[in-house]
Amino acid sequence: MPHLYTTEEYANMHLIYGECRYNATAAARLYRERYPNRERYPDHRVFINVHRLLSEGRFPNQVTSEGRPNTSNEDMVLQEVSSTSVRLIEARTGVSKSTAHRILKRNEFHPYHVQRVQSLLPQDYPARLAFCQTMLQKYREDESTLKRDRYMNLHNLHEWHLENPHLMREDRSQYRFKINMWTGILNGKIIGPFELPENLTGEVYLDFIENHLPNLLEDVSLDIYRSIWFQQDGCPAHYTCSVREFLDLEYRGRWIGRSGPISWPARSPDLNPVDFFYWGTLKEKVYSKPLQSLNELREKIAAAVEEINSKSYARLVNRSFLRRCRACISAEGKQFEHLL
Structure with missing residues (x-):
């Protein structure tokens, strides 16, 4: 899953985010310069989400040693379920839209129409x-x-x-x-x-x-x-x-x-x-x-x-x-x- 990172990668993101004085764009740029050989690079939103989740006492979703997503992935989606779209859930948690959609359907949530x-x-x-x-x-x-x-x-x-x-x-x-x-x-x-x-x-x-x-x-x-x-x-x-x-x-x-x-x-x-x-x-x-x-x-x-x-x-x-x-x-x- 392209939107999941290891514990070490999340730790590096948070350190760089603080080093850049919470400038997410600068942090994303510095991360690419410091780790040029990594397979994927987070955009500025991931740095913001990681800091927000840690400040709330939650840990970002991560990849386990077996390559499977951590169960906190589902917990984060369900905590953000009041969001109006899976796209917004993705922006807030880093969980892909398709994964968020599957989690919501598995927990029997439905997209109800908001009438003006x-x-x-x-x-x-x-x-x-x-x-x-x-x-x-x-x-x-x-x-x-x-x-x-x-x-x-x-x-x-x-x-x-x-x-x-x-x-x-x-x-x-x-x-x-x-x-x-x-x-x-x-x-x-x-x-x-x-x-x-x-x-x-x-x-x-x-x-x-x-x-x-x-x-x-x-x-x-x-x-x-x-x-x-x-x-x-x-x-x-x-x-x-x-x-x-x-x-x-x-x-x-x-x-x-x-x-x-x-x-x-x-x-x-x-x-x-x-x-x-x-x-x-x-x-x-x-x-x-x-x-x-x-x-x-x-x-x-x-x-x-x-x-x-x-x-x-x-x-x-x-x-x-x-x-x-x-x-x-x-x-x-x-x-x-x-x-x-």
Whole structure:
């Protein structure tokens, strides 16, 4: 095993590391000069690891007289198991990645996914609780939500544990598209999307909900239209007096947002179907291949929306929303997606 050294070699490393006043790069260079005939040479990380392990009262892994690795090799890997990767374990202990991986599997450790979730502030919890409780109470009414696009950008992260610890890591929502778009979900069907100007002001947004949104809803029956719940977030353009006055007239008692009849809790994309369902589904279809231009992006979005609308997601979306509300209540308003 190329990453294992004898006791004598480790002793020489530690002496040279001290001689170089704990300059690992200089120690690695001096080691090569002093022992020119050795078969392998440690890099600067090994000198740092050897000193750290000895300072902690542990001895570095070594080769026995029979040529087999010392059992401390396994002990060191298990002590570093909270590291996020076998590569980091290798850097800290000198044990090769393949050996560390075998040790972890032999001890029945598994790499559990670390899920990124929206960052929350303590004052957000009561608002999220109140919102979820209200929505569960009103569920039997015919209600729908509409909101502009935003989604959580997820990456694969893992940690090794014997059992799933339901790990999470806070992150912020990010705008994915380089065009400003509005979209909505009504009874499992996508409404829109509608491209908005890049600079969204209260005046521009009011023009949209007054003059363009009715065209997007022209195929909706009058009975359904009268029972629609309109949802928006805390964007400054959504909070202007003119917008709130219009919503009070057009959706009297049936809109959700900042200072609305039902207050929308800040930083809660995990409670919005457009966030947790629509954009996740859409991006898989839109970004299946690299995009070359905005026009191509628009075409891919239109095709993806048509494909999504060809399937019935109403029951799935409603069920997921209710499950999330109940999970949020159980978590006392805190993050819950890692437990779903």
